[in-house]
Amino acid sequence: MVSSIKASIKTSIPGPRSLALAERLRRVECRNTTFLSPEFPIFWERAHGSNVWDVDGNCFLDFTSGFGVAALGYTPEFTIEALRDQASILSHAMGDVHPTELKVRLCEKLSELTFESWGVGGGKTILSNSGAEAIEAALKTVWMTTGKTRILSFKNSYHGLTCGALNVTGRNEFRSPFQSALTDITVFLPFPKTTKDFIFLERKIRIHLAAGRIGAIIVEPILGRGGERIPPDGFLKLLRRCCDEFGVLLIFDEIYVGWYRTGKRFACDHEGVVPDLICLGKAMTGLFPMGACVGKAEVMDRWPKSKGEALHTSTFLGNPLGCRLALAQLEELERTHQSLQIDRKSEILQQELEKLALSQSGVHDPRSRGLLGAIDLVDPQGQPDGAWAARVMVKALRAGLILLASGVEGNVLSFTPPLVIEESELKRGFEILNSVITKTDF
Ligand SMILES: Cc1ncc(COP(=O)(O)O)c(C=O)c1O
Known part of the structure; x- marks a missing residue:
């Protein structure tokens, strides 16, 4: 099988139309x-589904879900119907002046799926047009x-690139070109690798919170673009404990890992820890640019x-197309997440990753x-x-597979296939x- 795949590796990807478009884009973007x-x-x-076709007619299997967006695959029937139907009725409203019923229903749904379901009262939402804006x-x-004004964040974290979000993003390569324009409001601490790191981390957090100037801790429950680092159990509990003790807010950025990517609705559900604010995006609509901060x-x-x-x-806050698609997507995720057999596919993913580690040095x-792996x-x-x-x-692209590398050094191969794969x-x-x-063989 492997040899037949080897034989199918094409060297003419990108094809001629892609190359021509790249040339045109170079002139104007x-x-x-x-x-x-x-x-x-x-x-x-x-x-469609987990497959993408390019302008040259080549078909690719997408192991990225398009940055984690297409959790239920590309162009599922229910979204096409919702989009067509909504576009024929109303595709724009005045979100903060004359909104739609859809905005009401989406905010209700977000409250139900977060704070109500966690049993801590209701949630209230600020909708946005992207993940960074939710931050x-x-x-x-x-x-x-x-x-x-001060915020505690983590090294190698990624919370988006708008100026506010960049202030709390722990990646120097994104921050340093703009450093003089950013405000120095963030303390960055190392993201823990093992439970041994907890002692140092907790001590540091306490020192910073005790100074009384930090209003919140912001954290990705699993470091996403920073290299898919899964922290040891107990990390979120540690943060919750410190925040409670010092009266500081806890923000979970679940833009990448929320909505069943990790098998549960939210990554924080694995530890049973409830934040004060949760930021959402990407798979929330499955295809429409929209985010939400629910508190x-x-x-x-x-x-x-x-x-x-x-x-x-x-201007576009609570856009009716986005609200309609989010409602359809969330209903479908809630209805189907068990039948998607994420746990079973997760086992396959882990086994395949382990096989690779055993068979390939480095x-x-x-x-x-x-389905985050x-x-x-090295x-x-x-x-x-990173060069490797x-x-x-x-x-992989030439052989028909779309993959992304992540991590500060670009040396992490990450896997976030559609949940419907x-x-x-x-x-x-x-x-x-x-x-x-x-x-070899490059
Ligand atoms: C954890 C996390 N937060 C925030 C963002 C920013 O979202 P957006 O690119 O929609 O602005 C991303 C994007 O990858 C992300 O992974």
Whole structure:
């Protein structure tokens, strides 16, 4: 099987139409946005289920869900129907002035699926057009409700690239070009690797919180773009304990790991820890740019009432197409998550990652939770090997598999296939990966 896949590796990907589009894009898009090289990217034309077709007619299996968005696959029937139906009735409203019933229903649904379901009263929402904006809303909630400006965050975290979110994103490569324009409001602590790290971490957190200037701790319950690092059990409990003791808010950024990516509705459900604010996005609609910051009602009610001019809003806030798609997506996720057999597919994912680590030297630390998985690629000296990961991405693409590398050094291969992926597709993807991961043959 592997040899047949090897034989099917095409060297003409990207195809001629993708290459021509890359040339056109180079002339008109900011040069820092899309990475353009002779080997990247392919231009997408259509997608269905876990498969994507490019403009040259090549088909790819997508092990990324398009940055974790297409949890229920691409173009599922229910979203096409919802989109068509809503577009024919109303596709824009005045979100913070004359909104729609759909906005009411979505905020109700978000309350039901978060704080009500956790049994701690209701939740109140600020909707947004992206994940980063949901973080902005959470930060403004902290500033508005605690009167404290400082935030405690984690090294290697990723919370988005708008200026507020960048302030709390623990990645220097994103921050340093803008450092002089950013405000120095964030303390970054190391994300724990083992329970042994807890003692140092808790001591540090206590010192910072005791100083009385920190209004919130923001954390990804699993570090996503920072390399799919799953912290030891007890980490979220530790944070909750410290926040409670010092009267500080706890923000979970579940933009990447929420909505059943890890097998449970939210990654924090694995530890049974409830935040004060939760930021959501990506799979919440499955295809529409939308995010949400949902907070405990008692926290959100510390915002003053709007007197006609909202202190935080945007033109497209609560867009009816987005609300309709989010409602459809959340209903479908709730209805089908058990039948999707995420646990079973998660076992396959973990087994495949372990097999890779056993068969290929330099492949380390196979890990997963639900359908979020990763391996580290390291060189013979044990150092992160981002160049190897980049080559694997290119070779996988030529063989029909879309993969992404993550981590600060770019040496982590990450796996976030659609939750609807078939077991056979999952196995096929790993056959491809097996055939392209060897360091020789480049
Ligand atoms: C954990 C996390 N937070 C925030 C964001 C930012 O979301 P967006 O890209 O929609 O602004 C991302 C995006 O990858 C993310 O993974």
